[in-house]
Amino acid sequence: MTTKTSCADFVQFFRSWVSNPLRVAAVAPSGERLARLMTQEIEPLDGPVLELGPGTGVFTRALLARGIPESALTLVEFGEEFAVRLRRRFPEARIVHMDAAQLGQCGLFDDAPFGAVVSGLPLLSMPPLKVEAIVGGAFETMKPGGAFYQFTYGPRCPVQKAILESLGLKAMRIGGTVRNIPPAGVYRISRQNPLELSIGGSKYRSTGEGVGIGALMPEPGHADKGRPEANA
Numbered sequence: 001m002t003t004k005t006s007c008a009d010f011v012q013f014f015r016s017w018v019s020n021p022l023r024v025a026a027v028a029p030s031g032e033r034l035a036r037l038m039t040q041e042i043e044p045l046d047g048p049v050l051e052l053g054p055g056t057g058v059f060t061r062a063l064l065a066r067g068i069p070e071s072a073l074t075l076v077e078f079g080e081e082f083a084v085r086l087r088r089r090f091p092e093a094r095i096v097h098m099d100a101a102q103l104g105q106c107g108l109f110d111d112a113p114f115g116a117v118v119s120g121l122p123l124l125s126m127p128p129l130k131v132e133a134i135v136g137g138a139f140e141t142m143k144p145g146g147a148f149y150q151f152t153y154g155p156r157c158p159v160q161k162a163i164l165e166s167l168g169l170k171a172m173r174i175g176g177t178v179r180n181i182p183p184a185g186v187y188r189i190s191r192q193n194p195l196e197l198s199i200g201g202s203k204y205r206s207t208g209e210g211v212g213i214g215a216l217m218p219e220p221g222h223a224d225k226g227r228p229e230a231n232a
Contacts, residue, residue, distance in 0.1 A: 031058070031177075031179060031180045031181070032058065032062070033177045033179045033180060034058075034151060034177050034179075034180045034184050034186070035058045035059050035061070035062035036062055037151075037174070037175040037176070037177060037186045038059055038062065038118055038149050038151055038186055039059065039062040039063050039065075039066050039118065039149070040174075040175070041116075041147070041149075041174070041188065042063065042066055042068065042115075042116050042118070042149075043066065043067070044066070044067040044068055044069070045115075046068075046115035046116050046146075047068050047069065047072035047115055048072040048073070048074060048114050048115065049063055049068055049072060049073055049074070049114060049115060049116050049117070049118065050074045050076065050109070050114040050116070050117045050118070050138070050141060050142075051063070051073060051074070051075045051076065051117070051118045051119075051120070052076050052100045052117065052118070052119040052120065052121050052134070052138070053076070053077065053078070053100065053119060053120040053121040053122075054075045054076075054077055054082070054086060054120060055077070055079070055082050055120055056082065056085070057085075057086055057089055057090065058120075059118050059120055060073065060075060060086070060089075060090060060093070063118065069092075070090055070091075070092040070093050071092045071093070073090065073093040073094070074093070074094040074096065074109070074114070075090070075093055075094065075095050075096070076096050076098060076100050076103070077095065077096070077097060078097065078098065078099055078100070080097060083095055083097045096108065100119075100121060100134045100137070100138075101130050101133040101134050101137065102133075102137070103133075103134065103137030103138055103140065103141060104133065104136060104137030104140045105137070109141040113141060113142055113143045113146070114141050114142050114143065114146060115142070115143055115145075115146050116142075116146055116147055116148075116149065117138045117141070117142060117146065117147075117148045117149065118149045119134075119138070119148065119149065119150045119151075120151070121134065121150075123150065123152070123158040123159060124152060124153070124154055124158045128160060128162075128163060131158070131159060131160070131163060132163045132166070132167070135148060135159055135163065135167060135169070135189065136167050139167065139169070139191065144191070144194045145190075145194045146190075147188050147189065147190045148169075148188070148189040148190070149186065149187070149188055149189075150186070150187050150189060151184045151185065151186050151187075152184060152185055152186075152187065153182050153183070153184055154185075155185075157171040157173070157187045157189075158187075159171060159187075159189060164189070168191060168192050168193065169189050169190065169191060169192060170189070170190060170191075170192050171187050171188070171189045172187065172188050172190075173185055173186070173187050174186050174187065174188050
């Protein structure tokens with residue numbers, strides 16, 4: 001967190017951490033320096049962009065500062081308290097309240113492949129099968145040359161080598177900052193062979209006929225109903 005982070009955001013984030021520390025995994029929102037590192041390689045031509053676990057919207061604001069149109073952003077957030085606030089702050093963005101592990105099953109994003117995915121999820125606190133579902137599902141939604149950007153408080157990439165290899169991916173550290181609480185590093189995860197499309201052939205793709213937007217749309221006046229995930 002930095003001095004630019006509002007007191008209200010800090011209080012909301014801290015309360016969410018107290019109620020579920022494994023889901024939130026940090027006591028304060030990510031800082032602006034980390035947000036710039038996370039988005040430094042993303043250009044307007046890379047849109048649309050998918051953000052996982054946007055929390056209070058720190059990375060979202062950084063994407064807007066990079067020139068990504070708000071209407072080109074899809075924000076997947078599990079915490080209902082965060083989803084409600086995100087809708088007020090970014091009315092032109094698409095806010096989906098759901099578990100990011102269902103990306104490859106929900107059928108919501110089949111018609112608009114993303115150019116990049118920005119993740120604020122605490123992958124280090126998740127079991128490997130869930131991490132694999134999130135990362136594998138994210139790459140199903142991406143264009144062949146798309147990249148997945150993930151920060152971590154640990155000393156190495158939070159996606160295990162075995163998971164990267166099983167999904168045909170590679171990871172590279174692209175920066176880090178000590179001006180964050182706690183200090184963090186940023187990784188770019190990309191396909192080993194970007195010419196190979198993952199859409200349509202992955203084990204994460206649902207074959208159920210009933211899966212689609214209608215199955216996950218919110219009730220009138222409520223946030224999109226969903227499942228579990230974390231925040232930056």
